[in-house]
Amino acid sequence: xxxxxxxxxxxxxxxxxxxxxxxxxxxxxxxxxxxxxxxxxxxxxxxxxxxxxxxxxxxxxxxxxxxxxxxxxxxxxxxxxxxxxxxxxxxxxxxxxxxxxxxxxxxxxxxxxxxxxxxxxxxxxxxxxxx
Amino acid sequence: xxxxxxxxxxxxxxxxxxxxxxxxxxxxxxxxxxxxxxxxxxxxxxxxxxxxxxxxxxxxxxxxxxxxxxxxxxxxxxxxxxxxxxxxxxxxxxxxxxxxxxxxxxxxxxxxxxxxxxxxxxxxxxxxxxxxxxxxxxxxxxxxxxxxxxxxxxxxxxxxxxxxxxxxxxxxxxxxxxxxxxxxxxxxxxxxxxxxxxxxxxxxxxxxxxxxxxxxxxxxxxxxxxxxxxxxxxxxxxxxxxxxxxxxxxxxxxxxxxxxxxxxxxxxxxxxxxxxxxxxxxxxx
Numbered sequence: 001x002x003x004x005x006x007x008x009x010x011x012x013x014x015x016x017x018x019x020x021x022x023x024x025x026x027x028x029x030x031x032x033x034x035x036x037x038x039x040x041x042x043x044x045x046x047x048x049x050x051x052x053x054x055x056x057x058x059x060x061x062x063x064x065x066x067x068x069x070x071x072x073x074x075x076x077x078x079x080x081x082x083x084x085x086x087x088x089x090x091x092x093x094x095x096x097x098x099x100x101x102x103x104x105x106x107x108x109x110x111x112x113x114x115x116x117x118x119x120x121x122x123x124x125x126x127x128x129x130x131x
Numbered sequence: 132x133x134x135x136x137x138x139x140x141x142x143x144x145x146x147x148x149x150x151x152x153x154x155x156x157x158x159x160x161x162x163x164x165x166x167x168x169x170x171x172x173x174x175x176x177x178x179x180x181x182x183x184x185x186x187x188x189x190x191x192x193x194x195x196x197x198x199x200x201x202x203x204x205x206x207x208x209x210x211x212x213x214x215x216x217x218x219x220x221x222x223x224x225x226x227x228x229x230x231x232x233x234x235x236x237x238x239x240x241x242x243x244x245x246x247x248x249x250x251x252x253x254x255x256x257x258x259x260x261x262x263x264x265x266x267x268x269x270x271x272x273x274x275x276x277x278x279x280x281x282x283x284x285x286x287x288x289x290x291x292x293x294x295x296x297x298x299x300x301x302x303x304x305x306x307x308x309x310x311x312x313x314x315x316x317x318x319x320x321x322x323x324x325x326x327x328x329x330x331x332x333x334x335x336x337x338x339x340x341x342x343x344x345x346x347x348x349x350x351x352x353x354x355x356x357x358x359x360x361x362x363x364x365x366x367x368x369x370x371x372x373x374x375x376x377x378x379x380x381x382x383x384x385x386x387x388x389x390x391x392x393x394x395x396x397x398x399x400x401x402x403x404x405x406x407x408x409x410x411x412x413x414x415x416x
Binding site for chain 1: 138139140141142143147150151152153154155157158159160161162163164166167169190192194199200248250251252269271272273274275276277278279284285336338341385386387388389391392399401402405406408409
């Protein structure tokens with residue numbers, strides 16, 4: 001590229017600061033955030049297993065923390081993140097076969113992913129609380 | 132309009148509906164270098180005697196002044212100008228501020244010159260009705276571009292990326308001495324891909340290109356890459372795929388699909404890129 005040493009660099013027009021959030025971009029960033037969150041959940045899962053292996057006292061301490069209101073709220077968010085990432089992943093798998101790329105299909109599948117994640121979260125909590 | 136139509140976008144020319152947030156909840160100057168930070172500009176006076184007035188917030192940058200970009204406010208007399216956002220810009224240039232700078236040519240969505248960011252999404256100013264815009268209407272240059280002046284972006288980089296996919300017919304077989312023929316059904320495969328007008332609304336609206344635009348080719352160039360990959364007359368398919376098979380050039384596409392949502396010609400860059408990925412996967416088996 002040509003350089004213009006005498007003048008300061010041209011300004012960059014705003015991108016994320018002004019671009020309107022759309023179902024397309026919002027679900028994409030949500031898939032990333034939930035991915036990061038689930039990686040942290042995997043570490044928490046290992047800690048839970050380690051406490052279980054270390055004896056009843058550390059295990060019951062962990063159970064106490066996760067059974068508290070903030071612990072349960074976190075678990076609820078983690079369940080939703082799991083299903084959103086799972087359903088989003090299936091949506092991406094369909095796209096990888098070059099299918100469902102019409103704009104209305106992109107939007108319909110996006111809303112389905114969102115509704116299915118909410119539904120599956122509620123269902124799994126309902127099932128686990130009743131058994 | 133049925134109930135689901137409120138949620139489902141059928142065609143890219145539909146303006147956003149039911150948006151919770153008009154922009155992402157990040158600070159105005161989030162990750163913005165000092166020279167690109169936008170300052171408050173001036174509010175231009177209302178036109179005399181106008182009864183129907185519409186407010187426009189417009190990004191301004193004057194390279195001569197050395198000042199930062201700013202956002203000016205203009206009041207447009209709707210009875211004195213045409214129906215489109217481009218008409219409003221021309222009216223402002225003619226009757227309020229002759230220094231307002233923007234590209235335009237065909238005023239009917241064919242040339243792609245007046246691509247800009249209107250109310251947060253990229254579109255052609257000549258095919259967006261003023262009536263469809265927010266109050267105030269917000270007009271910025273194409274997102275994530277180096278700005279020459281006001282609404283004029285420097286397209287050098289994205290055009291170089293377009294050049295990189297070698298958008299011309301490549302053949303190895305002897306010259307037939309006449310046109311290279313193509314069956315109607317082979318020609319039909321190019322529909323939806325050859326119509327690109329290189330306005331770069333899609334590339335400028337792609338978050339992946341915002342963060343990795345130096346190496347990721349972006350949707351506009353990749354849509355054209357697909358258009359040449361599937362041309363029955365082209366004989367460089369393998370070489371073309373070799374050049375594309377790269378973690379950045381092609382695979383920085385994460386199927387966000389802002390491109391397909393924003394294309395003013397209703398094309399589908401997202402699908403074209405998925406087809407390229409599939410073609411590369413299939414040739415490996």
